[in-house]
Amino acid sequence: MVVLRAGLCPGLTEDMIQLLRANGIRTVVDFVSSDLEDVAQKCSLSYKALVAVRRVLLAQFSAFPANGADLYEELKSSTAILPTGSPSLDQLLDSGLYTGEVTELMGAPGSGKTQVCLGIAASVSLGLKQHVLFLDSTGGFTASRLYEMLRAQTEDEEEQARQVLGRLRLCFVLQLEALQRIQVVRVFNIYELLRALQELRDRLSQQVVSSVGPLKMVLLDSVSAVIYPLLGGRQSEGLALMMQLSRELKTLAREFSLAVVVTNQVTRDSSTGPLKPALGRAWSFVPSTRVLLESKEATWEKATTQRAASLVKSPRQPTGIQVELDLG
């Protein structure tokens, strides 16, 4: 639905646009779908000029089909699989988080979604030395917990060489560097979130290396906290904004080969119904993989760090697989 404007392509002058508009042709779609001979007669414009303009507009605005083999080659070279830092979760996700896709973690409050996100950020930043963008919309990001996890991970790796004093300092430097590679943006409403994603897109497309570096992962904790205040009642703009957001996330993931992880809440139909993911059917088509986190105990009276993760939706694995996670 792009409006015809002068300078959109060579050959499209202001006078032409005025004449076309007088005959009811305002947008590119109107132009391309109309009968050019008819238009040439009514607007007294040259047929050749109109055909040339149409060719340029089609080249600019239409999507071209791609060959399956080419697509496969492109995906093979650009997709990476990022390990999450927890071997059982990697097993559930078919060896890790795939770039170019949106993965969703859902669970009840206290089920460990933020902890798993922190673990993923720590593992990607420390293990793979890639930059991570953490969009926090709940205020649950605690840097001291992240630091604890990084310490636990570096200590695992440097177990053998503990005697050499220099190694301890190296651990510390590695942890500091890992912390510097994780950028945290606090977004508390949908417009701030969209603005942050737009900034990310601008930075990535201009390839400013200084602040972002080789960014491979975007974590959004949580998407329901920004969308929930817009849904419900009798207004439908909430759904429109939710779809805008999903489009942004998916195109970012695909165009820049990022792995996008979002966390979501669960809700019930009535007070006794089963748990289902929040944000409804419209959102359920957005992530390609969905993992449900649950606590092993049914009530909050028995405290435990064990969680069960089950695969609810996946393009690669059979659903219903369950693994156990220890949040540590």
Added chain:
Amino acid sequence: MQREVGTLPLAPALRARLAAAGFQTAQELLDTGPCGLSKEIGISREEALEALQVVRQECHGDAARTAGGSGATRKCTALELLEEEQTQGFIITFCSALDNILGGGVQLTKITEICGAPGVGKTQLCMQLAVDVQIPECFGGVAGEAVFIDTEGSFMVDRVVDIAAACVQHCHLIAEAQQEEDLRKALETFSLENILSHIYYFRCRDYTELLAQVYLLPEFLSEHSMVRLVVIDGIAFPFRHDFEDLSLRTRLLNGLAQQLIIIANDHKSAVVLTNQMTTRIGQSQSTLVPALGESWGHAATVRLILHWDNSQRLATLYKSPSQKESTIAYHITSHGFRDVQPPAVTHSTEGTELNPRKRPRTEEGKQ
């Protein structure tokens, strides 16, 4: 600068008209100008000017930020956040076991929710925190002021006087024991009148008043920049009755949660909410769960559930981003919230056996 029109914070009717007219990016809007815009979509010039103002703010805000300007985005690396967190204080509760499981006390910039059955001590804890936030920094406090929003009418000033007096007494004892000059100087300003004058009390009778109060809070907090604690005692009460449309309730509660986390973050203060408990009837048994539904559970960053075990009061840390789940026991004495004394010390256990659900009214010996 290629912001989609759908992502800009404009009114939905205006957005619909822009989409129908074929505008896709913010750049196109800015290029058209107010006259062209008002002609094309049929709105008045003033409305077009206003809309373009909003668009310009969003887009130039973006540009300023990418060029390194400060702006209002809350962006930083994890390392900077770690340094900030390590220098941030906690609001202690005077019950060392509770402080331990919370990781030092109630954290600033986070929402803490306290759920519990009636009579277990939620309002007591809130009043204790409203006093404790004012402890001077040399004693390990945050030296801030408190805002107390009361929806249930359970705030008792005489009780706050008792708690404050005990707190001042405690600090005097420390100052005498340590004999340092700055401690004594700080105590000059830490008196009963001072403590009471720095607790700002608001009474809200229904949910509209509560929502209005929370919307007006940022202005109040920018005038009173020393506030470090916002307590809303009884967030469940106004929302639990007279709501035919439950989806409206969820929407309002989530909007409220969003407002509160923005307040907590921007003003570096702790937000404490108290919630009631409700029964969930399962297939075989019924359990006691926090009220206001599943989606409310995600609003709070830290969730503390207070409950009974025969006659002992227990506190369970149910949800926390940095601490493990655990349960401890606590006591409510005439001085306020305290640890459970070991049974060898006799004078503190006498009063509690009379009526375990209320704080002992008999005068206890000096501790």
